[in-house]
Amino acid sequence: MNANDLRFARLLVLVNCAVPATLLAWDAGHHKLGANPVNFAILTTGMMALIFLMLTLLVTPLRKISGWNWIIFSRRTLGLYAFFYACAHFLIFFGFDRSFSVSSTLSEMVKRKYLILGSTALLVMVPLAVTSTNAMIKRLGGKRWRALHRLVYVAAIAGVIHYYMQVKADVRKPLAFATVLAILLGYRLIVYLRRPKATPATAPVAKPKLEA
């Protein structure tokens, strides 16, 4: 892949990730969100946030298994879209469900465990989005950056439980997300457990690689 191809691939991901948001906004503008538009928009954006979190977590295993190192380019875009959809999810809840009332939003959050989990997921993603630029990676240094960005596991786990907890009886969709997440995190756990044990004295100082 040359730089030109990579630029195109980046554009491809950027545009496709924006398609659901565009269609949702288009449908909202044309009053085509069904009988309960606010609920529909909250559900859709929440679902998108989870899907993009899963896709973000898929990049590293896929890269390692397939050897397509170049796909790493998509991780930041996918992660930022997960954050974008999570923000939209919260803002629609805050604006349309709670009528921009801070007190009503906060009192709901304190009382409802699933809202605490959802807020946790969103808040945890804030520092990740802020430190997603190349300059920030340099400033933090690869090792610290990588450690910080492991918070994405917390966001994904909290997000999936948040979804599971508010379903009335049909838990099939949240369980599907939980299964995918278990595979993605299980892969990392296995890689971690099977890592070659290097003795500190002889281990070469490796250049920081950006993985999470």
Add this chain to the structure above:
Amino acid sequence: MKDSNKISDKEITDPVIYFNRRNFIRAGILAASAVATGAVYRQLNHPAAGKINTARIEGLTKSATTNAATGFQVAEAQTSLQDITHYNNFYEFSTDKERVASSAANFETKGWQVSVEGLVRKPKVFDLDDLLKISAPEERVYRMRCVEGWSMVIPWAGFSLSKLLSAVEPLDEAKYVAFETLLDPKRMPGQRSGVLNWPYVEGLRMDEAMHPLTLLASGIYGRALPPQDGAPIRLVVPWKYGFKGIKSIVKIKLVATQPRTTWNEAAANEYGFYANVNPRVDHPRWSQATEQRIGESGRRPTLMFNGYAEQVAQLYAGMDLRANF
């Protein structure tokens, strides 16, 4: 001598055209991928819509319902037929409210029978037509509050359940009424999943069942009930959460003890037997203080007994509504 293998300069594609073609192809790939992503989104995530063409109900009257004190006619904007028929909780067809209508579209109700039995002097298996002849259909405009926190205003057609119960002459030992939905996974594909314990069952205390507001409904907006709303006959108890309004009823049994109910069995700490609409008693996972009225923007406060306190509060006098939720 001419070298036949040499490509003359004239034959080499002009770099400008070459890169234009490349960009052209890329634009094509970009557009095609966006369309494909959009198609997947639409496939997985589309709100429902469709036409309702069920039979008109003959002889529908409003005459018995003009007195405001009865609660038979709520003076609030009615929810559109489109929304009432395309936003349904009916797990026998789908757990997705937007997909119930399409899943239920071909539900066949020909030859429907309702068995009314148990502690009664005259048990009977009614053919639907005979059952509907027990009393002339009335239009009742009720609020409908779902336990999930949304609500509608629905013009039902039907008659008080008390008319049917009186016809079969309940015995004194009858203290409760148990209802049952059709069990037929071939016609109700949702029953193939184990999401709930099928068939769906519900129940009322005798005094609740005999209350004039408690409706045996066979229509909405002057038309026969479409499948997604509980065809051909369902229960409507306007002061209780919507899940008490059991749909597609095949059995009504009068019993001595409190019958089991489906949602209570699924999650006893979340759904009680009474399930009276109560803004002061929250669902363990969400508040019941407000509701999203379908068709309105913003939430409105939920009313005690869904606004029917004047009519039904005396049924629960002295009862702890927090313990008996």
